[in-house]
Amino acid sequence: MKLNYAKAGIVLFLMVFGFLLIPTPSHAAVDTSSYIVENLRADDIPDDDGSGLVLSWKPLPKEKRIIEYRIYRGVTADSLFYHGKVDVNVKTGVAGDEMYYYDSGYNRFVDIQSPRKLKKEKQQPDGSPIFRRLPKDLKITGPQLTNYKILGVIPEKDFLYKNTKVEITEDDETKVYAGLKLRHFHYLLKKLKADKEYYYTVIAVTESRKYMPYAEPVIGIPINNSPEKIRQLYSVYVEDKNRLQFEWIRSLFTADQTNHSLYLVNKDNLDKFNNYVEEKHKAEMDPEFETSLENPAQLIYQRYCGYPWTPDNTVAIDIINGKIINEKRDINVEIGNIEDYFAVFSLQDRAGYETFSSLSTFDIVNSSALPKISDWTVEDRKNDKGDYNAIYWEKPTVFLTNCTYLNDDKTKILVNYDIYKNVKYDKIKNVYFIVSNEEGKEITTINEFYQDSKLKITLEKPSNKISFEMRVVANGDTGEDQIFTQDLIFNPDVKSLQPGVLYLNGEEVNKYSYSVYRRNYSNEEWRLSKNTMGAQRGIVDNISYSSTTFKGVSKFDAEKGLFFVTPTFQVRMDDENENPVMTNLYAEEAAKSLDEYREEIENYTASKDTLVTEADIANADDAIEFYQTQIDLIENNPILQKAATFTNNKARLKFLEKVKTIGSRSYEYKMVKTDGKAHFAFSEIYTTEEIAKLPFNESIRETYLTLGKDHFYPIPNWFQADKLPALIATLVFGFMVFFMIRQAKSGKELYIRPIAGIDEIDNAIGRATEMGKPILFVPGLSGITDVATLAGLSILGRVAKKAAEYDTKILVPVRDYIVLPIAQEVVKEAHYEAGRPDSHDKNSVFFITTAQFAFVAGVNGVMIREKTATNFYMGMFWAEALIMTETGSTTGAIQIAGTDAVTQIPFFITTCDYTLIGEELYAASAYLAREPLQLGTLKAVDYTKFIILAFVVIGTLLSTVHATFLINAFPEK
């Protein structure tokens, strides 16, 4: 169609404003009051720490075309800030009569991406109480700090080195804080405070982003509840070891838990215990209710819950001389006949609530009924950046995973198998399968010397059960002591044979699972590293490098734009894992604290004379003990002693940072093998003695040794040994390139096989010149990081030079905007080199769009309008390739393509006159240049291909005769 001014104007108008004319429900006049959400409520979330509310409301009908509901929250009804949203599928609407939104745990408060200023929400009337997200402006955001629990997530280095020391005097007391700008936080998170009123409202947003009026704000008050009841406690008494074993299912909500406790309830005291639990429940429901009963159960175990990590959920307690003793927890319980007791587990939270599990009776067993843990090993994983430890045990496992019939007679089956290896046994040489039928008759023996995870088995007749005996030979071990057995059993539901239970030497392999726990210097509790099924033979434990400091934030300075956090931080636990080693960002404050602690002791000692009640005196004694411990730590801890010797605070902090890194990245391990019901075995704690490998300087190493600990610290490696074959191949290839270039430079004639596509490039350019039509060159659709694009640009340089010499116009449409300036420079330089700068048109290389098919449409338009005589497609192409080349074919242009995209090569071959297949694209530039340097490289590629081919042939022949050493010499992908 030929456009004139009038037509162009209409098209333009329709394009720009057309969509406004299309009627949509959103454009019709609407009664906005019918879009106000109804039945809005804010209710407390049960079993939490008083930081959760659940909002519910009646969703608007589907016909209203709602795209999202936006939630606003505040502490007064007149200022509600955007908090979050619930997206809705416009077409389907919301199924059900109620929608829910959970406002629980920590969520976004403010961060560097927050808006600069506070704005009223869009399309709301004057006087509306709803605002957009809280801004970065501290004058507005700062006062909100008191309304929530605020947690600052700070990159460790920012906390240590980018803080500003701030002194604040309140009530005649001067306190020191570390001030941090908002940009020094990853983000600030907020959590609701228990027993505080929060106001909420919700607005609906329609498909056309019309913000509807807000619902009348409702009040919600989060309440601190007692912890949730765990689902199950299992108790076992190991008679011959005189040991109690417990295992429980972990609770889901753990944020405010403090202690895990285990009690024994004498059966005679059962009623008393039930009354006690009931009374506690009443007290929780009614704060006025006064309790009078004492817990008749005997505490036998207690520990910190391990938050925020996943804690160990097993405990073994030895009964020694009829007693359970734990001095640290002040436990000394005499145990009678274990059959007279129930066990009960409790969770305690910070508010002092305690929730008991259901009572559990003891399963009395002997240790022979418990699983055995084989030898296991922990070591630094090789060839990594120092962020993994490898933990492995036992020998590889082989097992069947699936079975499919290959014929209608069901006499040919394909059986899939898999192998669990580990770091020690990583090279599997053979896997032997002895297959028997239902009658026990041996059908076949298979030696899988190359493990492709498939077995093809021919049966004499269809069978409902096929038995497999399996053995793995790995790393020189014959595996004769480990015979796996597994059956394929017909399953009528799926009408196929299915793998049954796996046995190792007659024992069910997956009856038990392995739990690997780890513990570092920063926390006394064990934390779960990984849980694996019984067939697994190893895990890798990630020891991340991320270092983040979490700090509560409650003060700010709006003028200076600072949030204040306490400047104290924990370096690690002390050597006995009992007390945290704390220090201060500021050396002078750290020194002052010693005096302050002494002063506190003096004050408490003096106050004891005036105290009357025993409880107050006990509290004073506790405080004195605490401060004395702190003084002892500061005076005797080698880390703090060493830190005190630094005169420069930055050097001091660098030292402390490194020690802290060692503390948090050094782990000891333990393993538990369990059936999930307290029948478990646990290992000794696994430690190392190779502590001298730590990648720190001598002074830190010395300090580390003085602590006398032997945890695993993963070491980063400088060479990835499994890439050695790749390195050797690269070096060989590089050597060949140099050698062939020397040969070429010395004047030796190098034979290069002719490639028709490249030979025809000159003719194709000549054809365009003769016809007086332009040349089209598409340098692929991928970015500059793709080597195919670089190869395409190299060819573009040669083609553009020739075109300039012949004074033929060249058009280069580009899809990637980083490729654009490079292509422009290539074409410009080509014209200058050809001595034809005058013929260079800067607009001959032009950007179309990054959208794949819009780009094709643009290129096709160029082909048709400009009637290009020659089309080059050199680089990376996807599905658009055929659309371009078919169009070029219909315009009658001669077409030469080159790509390394295997899936597009057939289309190019079909529709183009010449195609450079795969590596020919990379060779083209050298062919066209005909220089010794380029030709030498080309020849080197050919010889390297010969070497690879030789390896392929030899490897195939060796594998055919069961010699797999060559295959095994290369790393797996």
Added chain:
Amino acid sequence: MKRQIPLIIIMTLGFMFVAHSFIPHKVSVDFFDWFQDWSKAISPFAVSLGIMSLFMVHGTKIKRKVPNWQYSVITLAGLIFTALAGFIWGTQSGTPYMWLFENVQMPMSATMFALLAFYIASAAYKAFRARSAEATVLLIAAVIVMLGQVPLGAMISKWIPEASTWILNVPNLAAKRAIMIGVGLGITATSLKILLGIERTYLGGGD
């Protein structure tokens, strides 16, 4: 200097990144990540280059009133309006920007993509004409593979799906891998040429 400085940068960084692929150490990984972040920062500047190019090409066409210059007006109007729609009303669902994307760009892209079906049919016709022995082999293989993918193949003979799988897994895969090995070597050779400064065409000019 115009050539030497870029070449020095390319060679230095190129060899560092080659070394990086053999060095798993944190120092190497951190440097690589840091560099990646910087390279991401280049993109926004390059976008402006692309837009400038678009304006220059189409602006020239409009100014010179070359044939069909009206299309250039539409192109630029579309560009400006879409950008403005995004800046003014945002890019969320329900905004004019998303409306344009969902109701203009997506259907038009889908239309172009749909054309592929017809082009494939046309290309298949060209490819499968039994003009020579090789083309005949290609035709037979194609028929077997196509029949093997549909129930009709299995109904004709139980061997057709198996033959289809064999063609795909053995000769087809072998050829594919051969090409891939060549491509891998080609990439290595080109990278080496660039690192050593043998190949400089991409810098502009031939040598």
